[in-house]
Amino acid sequence: MNDKTKKEFIWIVAVLVVLIGSAIGNVIYISMHSQNFAQNVNAHPTYPSNADIVHVEGTQWSWTFVYSNGTTTTNVLNVTVGKPVVLVVTSIKGAEQFAVIHDLSIPKLAIQVYAIPGQNNSLSFTPTVIGSFYFECVEYCGLDHYEMRGYLNVVA
């Protein structure tokens, strides 16, 4: 092995070590936190049994939240700190022609789930900090896409 080949070998091995290490860390995280990722189910065995189930309906151009006690809010999501929440997200037809694809993103809590017509995507999370966090539709959905946003209020 000459000097040049040795250097090539070193950089390929270094790249492999870094990337495979990262990939393994990622796989471990996913397997331990699978309830935090959007899945095409209404409920999942890993969801906490005491969770508040909130049905989320994306429409052109607002978010509607239907709570388990029957109340409804638009563009505001109210949850209790420390209590697990399950979001069941779908897309319904509004004033426009069809139901289209939306994407509910709450960046400060690293929560993101697509709202797809005819499909229920769900995930679970537990808010740990009291406060108000913005959310927004991040899948382009027509004229007033940018107004499809609001606040997640975590209260005591």
Place this chain on the structure above:
Amino acid sequence: MFSFNALLSLASIGLNGTNLELLYLSVLLGIIAIILFYFYFRLVPAKEYLQEQAEDAGYERTNEYVRDKLSDKPRELSWKIFLYDDSKSIGLRYLFTSILFLFIAGSFGVLMRVSLTEPNPTIIGAAQYNVLMTEHATLMIYMFALGAALGLGFYLLPSHLKLKKDTMGVYSSIAYWVWLAGGIFILISRAALRWYFYPPLSLELTQSGGGEFAWLAVLGLELVFIGLMIASVVIIKIIAFDRSPDIKLNQMSLFSWSILFTVIMAISSAPPLMVGLGMLFYDYFNPIFFITGTNTLLFTILFWFWGHPIVYMAIIPFFGLIYEIIPKFTGTKIYSYNSGVWGLGLLLILSELVWGHHLLNSGLGIAWITFFTTMSFLVVIPSAITVFNFIGTLWTAKSIRTTVPMLFVLNGIVDFIIGGITGVMQSFAPFNEQVHGTYWVTGHFHFIFIGITMGISFAAFYMLFPTFTGGRKYNVSLARWHFALTAGGSYLMAFAWSVGGFLGMPRAVAGYFGFFQGYQDASIIGGVIIGIGQLIFLYNIATSWLKAPSTSSDNAFEEENTGVSKTPSPAGGK
């Protein structure tokens, strides 16, 4: 019996009934275009001139003549490239069309930036913003990036492969016109779909949905693909069958390899989306696939099966060009030819397996999330090998002449490292949940596209400028200003986006929460600086072209395949 009126009335259902006159008009224009194309391909007198040239050069089959020179004189750029159908002319057509579209789509980008000065849309309304966003993305990818890649391929491959014949020029010419028609269709469609064309929205033919003429964009994209497929087949045929027998496959220049990988990628990943677009267009008349179908996600999967390879197709040819440009200005050989070929080849294979990372939050399931995030880590390996190869070459060089093309190359490598790292970070599934759909992603790919796709195109253009113009020199200090403003502006813009996106600033929106104002303002300044830089480029090109020729018009890319250049490049400017 076939009834034309019945077909039209069927069509008018999907087109809201109001567009019937438009439909008649387009059928009429289509017939006129076909008649014009008949005259163009059969009766153009320029063809006879070329055949005389070929006979003078001793060609038995005159249609196979590769027209490097005309009448033993270096060919100057003229409008006649649109009449000749040899590989060089086709390349010039693609190249200059792609530059035209770069400026059209780029000005759309600057307009978008300027319209975001206030949290709520003021200067340009949301409807107009959405159209600009769609046109900017679609035209940049399909008309600029692909056009520049194909153009440089058609233009440089005959030199790199020492071509003796080129039998399929007419097909390349048809491919060019079909591709151009597709681009014009997209441009005039005023569609507001993003470049994703996701169906339930793209089927809403209203100004508040996908745009009234969104179907025209679907049709245009299909035409772009047809042109791309024809051009890809011709390029594969040029590389596989027409190259000089002296050049073995393992001696082919890295640029030829990169073009070969690019067109193979195009042919292997575009068909699913071509079929998807056909289904989408059918849905306008008879919605059975993506509305009443069981899964609207089907189209997104067909789209991203193509959508991820295309972003690699937009950079691989420019990696190939970097491999050609570095030896010209450092006087050294590429550090490792084998690493270069394998790096680009592995990109071809691995990039076809990562498309799901664009849909991680759409409910694919844990198993697929794990698969696609892992593959997304692996796809970085060949990119890293390529970058280390660049760095190794620069490291072993005795001197680096920092000419304008070399500045663009150095900046491109740095940009690709930053954009690559911000890209691979998104492979972490939890991080992806946070930044997917935010300006983080926009920052990531603008680093790469401005640094590699646009920067290396400019580097190649500057190197080829004396060849295009018959020996004219560009103004070096203006070119340096062009470089400085482009690089500086892109750093400011993309860094502001990356930081804002990391904090959750959503992309593709006409308005935003007021607390993101600072990041938006910084990126507006960056975007305007880039725009000013391109105006300097235009001024430089225009004034330099008016001067008298003062240097050799030899093609700077022609001298050797992978080795050291014998003489300094005439385009060096120093």
